[in-house]
Amino acid sequence: MISGLTTKKIDTIEFGLLSPEDIRKMSIAQIVVADTYDEDGYPIDSGIMDPKLGVIDPGQRCKTCGNRVGNCPGHFGHIELARPIMHEGYAKVIHKVLRAICRECNRVLLSDEEITHFQKLFKRYPEMGQKTANLSNEILKRAAKSKTCPHCEAEQLKLKLEKPTSIYEVGEAGSVRLTPIDVRARLENIEDDDYRLLGINPDAARLEWAILTVLSVPPVTVRPSITLESGVRSEDDLSHKLIDIIRINQRLRENLDAGAPQLIVEDLWELLQYHCTTYFDNGVSGIPPARHRSGRALRTLAQRLKGKEGRFRSNLSGKRVDFSARTVISPDPNLSMNEVGVPDQIAKILTIPQRVTEWNIDEMKDLVIRGPDRHPGCNYLIRTDGRRVDLRFVKDRSIIADTIEPGFIVERHLANGDIVLFNRQPSLHRMSIMAHEVRVMPYRTFRLSLYVCPPYNADFDGDEMNLHVPQSEESRAEARVLMRVQEQILSPRYGGPIIGALQDYISAAFLLTRKSNLLTKDQVNQLLATADYELVLPPPAIKAPVELWTGKQIFSIFIPEGINISFKANICRKCTVCKREDCDYDSYVVVRDGNLVFGVVDEKAFGAGEPDSLFHRIIKENGPTTARIFMDSVGKLLVRLITDRGFSMGLNDVTLPRAASQRIKRILSDADQKVNQLIETYQRGELDPNPGQTLLETLEQRIMATLAEARDSAGAVAGEHLGLENTAVIMAQTGARGSRLNLSQMAAVVGQQAVRGERISRGYVGRTLPHFERGNLGARARGFVTSSYKSGLDPIEYWFHAAGGREGLVDTAVRTSTSGYMQRRLMTALQDLKVETDGTVRTAPGRIVQFRFGDDGVDPSKSDHGRSVNIDIVIEKVLGKTRIE
């Protein structure tokens, strides 16, 4: 039961058409009445809702199979059509085939030599790996060209297909419509071998079956009627369509029997054809779609299958599942990255089937006694005879608990340590579904560690996530080994960690490890205790007058031994000559044998999505478990540190001294003057155009450049007054959040607002807003915002800012849909590719696409940022080892 042996597997599926005999054979009732229910509300026999077709009302039994709703699969009926009807979807094929066969003897219009030639090719093509469909197309084309039949020498006429379902024979006297009866007669006469040549497999489908003489009526279970609250029955669209067909069919039959005039018969026949066509596909071009009384187009067979909401994409390729939960997410820094906090209310509903053995029988009994309402309990019990006991309705659970013996299955509540799958949509990459260990918690949100926000692309502004509980032992093992968060730290996209520190973790790490930070013994103890560190303290860096430890020492405790790496931190100023270890800003990071010797820890050291970082080295050298422990314990410590210290940002952080503000004002007014000068030279016609640009383009470009430069220098002025004591600056510099640009926009000047990469120019005739003169090309009139966010924008600036912001919103909306479609196409094109045991990459039918994946057979997620082997590290490791020896 837990891992039921599934040895049966569907091996192939064959497609084909139903012959009229097949349809009659599988039919349980002939349908002749174009009505549903009688006055008493009972279905009419031989009507469209004939009780023999299955049951849809709960409580009733099927007249055919005796099952109740849910178990009765439904049964087909049939309608005998008074006149044959062409199947709309095959009209094109029928037309093509008719053109390729003789109108008299109905043989393929190819000479015997040609036929034998093609038959040989038919045998050869599959061996060459070619598709015979191409060959059939060739035959259809060639046969259609011949004017006389090589077999009976009859002259051939042109055939015209008038969409959707009429075929005309164009003779010299004019065109004559071929009735479905004529067409069917010709198709019936085609030999099996000829059908094969034309790409039709007569064993599965003869084309004349596409001219319907009998119409299959789907079971009522396929088209259930809905009873509205008022008690009025509302029929399914398919039923409506079937009623139409039956009604017209009966009328046609009556008229035929009565010997009605040709004209009336033909009209009715045409109408029947229309109803059948729309019954199959209500979106055929050339005819108006059949509509519901309310004017809504009916959703008939083709519409049920097609498109995103169709059967294929929404029910067959995607399935609804049990054992899942969804709720809002919220952060919990005390969780390990492997864990997920699950609300106890959810844990009491989701269950895991656990087989009772002699080793866990006592535990299981306890669970049963606790029952469905107290948390580590159990909802159902499955006895060895397969009977399921719902513990909600058991009066005395201790009696039931006593009956438990090995072999029972207990469906127990989700409990701490269980493995579950956690997912956030859109699932763009495999890290969008990862396995977490459960921690049952109070309150009603899923709790997750902040480290997993980047792979899920989650934040906590109301995001919801899904949780799935694997039910079999195999699936749990696979989830734990392959899908656990720690196994997913390295992204297959670029071979670096996608999981890592973010925001406050980074700020805190900087505060901890910067040179000026010294900690007393009490502080050190406090911090290390939160990180669950239980070993001896390292010797203090300063022994007298008080013992003090550096932040680097504390951080080093958690770096595993043997880690060696040096890199430039995010706070690096990118000096022309790098002083490396002697960096004035302590931005050259050196880790030797797991000790942070120089430099500060910031985004470059352990940020999310930073390849070649300290964290990356730790995973590569010591594996995911060590890396996870490192991250978890450092994270706890850093959160403690930053909560103790406090870290915030306020107005003061973006307030500049008066002198600086005045300098910025001057810079901006200078820039404005320069722009005005440029406009003047342009208006005088003295501006030299850049090569390949018009004068106006040149002017725009120069103005943009001037204003950008002004914004940059204003930002630089602001930067001078915002030092590393400023929390906003710390965040920007360490890469925790925000950028220098954001800062200068807050403190100094917001800058140019752009739409489509250009200054804003649309709005009124010749001007952006009525506040300006027509043709004003000045900075302010075209969306340059001289205020800062701190000082506030005036209404005109605010308007331009909104225009720029709106473009961004529209852009994201458009982008998500186009990129989503691209990804879907990439996915369907590539999903069958797999690495075989011989190392080749092949498609599903076994075609080789690559002899080795990526030309070197390296898995990007196991590579070191794309490199298969990091030779430098290897050399360092070997030489380091032997030198120590």
Place this chain on the structure above:
Amino acid sequence: MSKSTKSKKSTTKSTASTKPKAKPKKPASTAEESSDKKTTKAETKTTTSAIDKHMEKRFETMREERRLPPKVMTELVTKVSNLGVTKKEFDDICDNVVDSYERSLVEPGEAVGTVAAQSIGEPGTQMTLRTFHYAGVAELSVTQGLPRLIEIVDARNNPSTPTMKIYLDNEIASDRSDARRIARDIEMVLVESVASNVSIDLLRQAIDIRLDPELMEDKGLTVEIVATAIEEKIKGKGEVEPGENVIFVYPANDTLAELQRLSEKIREVRVKGINDVTHVVIRKESDGYILYTEGSNLQDALEVEGVNPHKIYTNNLREIYQVLGIEATRNAIIKEAMSVLNEQGMDVDVRHIILVADMMTADGNIRQIGRHGISGSKNSALARAAFEVTIKHLLGAGIAGTKDPLRGITENVILGQLIPLGTGSIDLLMNPHVPVTQKKTKK
């Protein structure tokens, strides 16, 4: 491009030989062990030449065994050679490198296609939609970002902004005037673009083409050249009479309609340059002058004198396919897709893009990713129906009596079966102890 061609060539070679060599791996490794023993014996003599010889020998055997990809091999050789290591250290390094490489290999069953699709699709959400100016060349705008990426995977027949990058022959690469001359040879000049006015002179029953002397000078043209170009194009449909900065064309059939038609035609006559190249920009780069073009015509550009045919490049994949063949196209797809992603600051492993490129070019033609290419030519009717144009595929399968072998992913998902990928690609059945099966059958 040359770089990637190289790697492709060498790897195809190596793959060809690794397959048959997969079996006799054991004897190869024992040979390695014996050579290791030799070295330990020889170590007592430690002379520098002995180490060098030993290193040479080991490298040689490693190259023959092809245990490492050539790129790693060369890196190893260059890095170890000047290190001055002892024999033991050297052997340790080599063993470590081979070991580390083999540990990084893909595992059988890995869903490389899915991972590649995700790795390219996921950053798509973060890319820009706008067309940006080409890096460095402000005058040329080139489609970038998501639209360009879609264009590449669609294998469009006419990309929205085709451009060429043309290098000059080595001797004249740093000569500005030569670059100018070749640029003029390449840039397409129409009569329209050098004429100040093209009108119909009803009095003389002629077409009156006024040429702009300044423009003519700039393009290095004379009236005669323009006249002959027109004459060639209209071929006897009229007489061409060149004058001073003016050309009259007297049509043979002087009805007004003919005059009008001819004048339209004459406007479009190409006087100079190659088709479709509407604009050429000259830029000086570290290795001489380089021409960037707007519009692309690889075939004709290759024939222009002074152009370095080994380095010429176009971003039009179809053209590369027609002129240079499928392997070049594969490399171009990789290069183009990679440059789009890098331009946007997306870090994506090449191997994913290589897979897409190989898939698109696997059968010798460029096939687009999508319903008219790879997804539309899948074997399974169910898989095709689940993608796009559902009805057509189902009806087609019905009439052809298709058998679906159910080897793909979508088909098995539809049927609710285990998919043949990853852990699902392995069949493992366990026959548990007899009593357990008895219990099962009891149920």
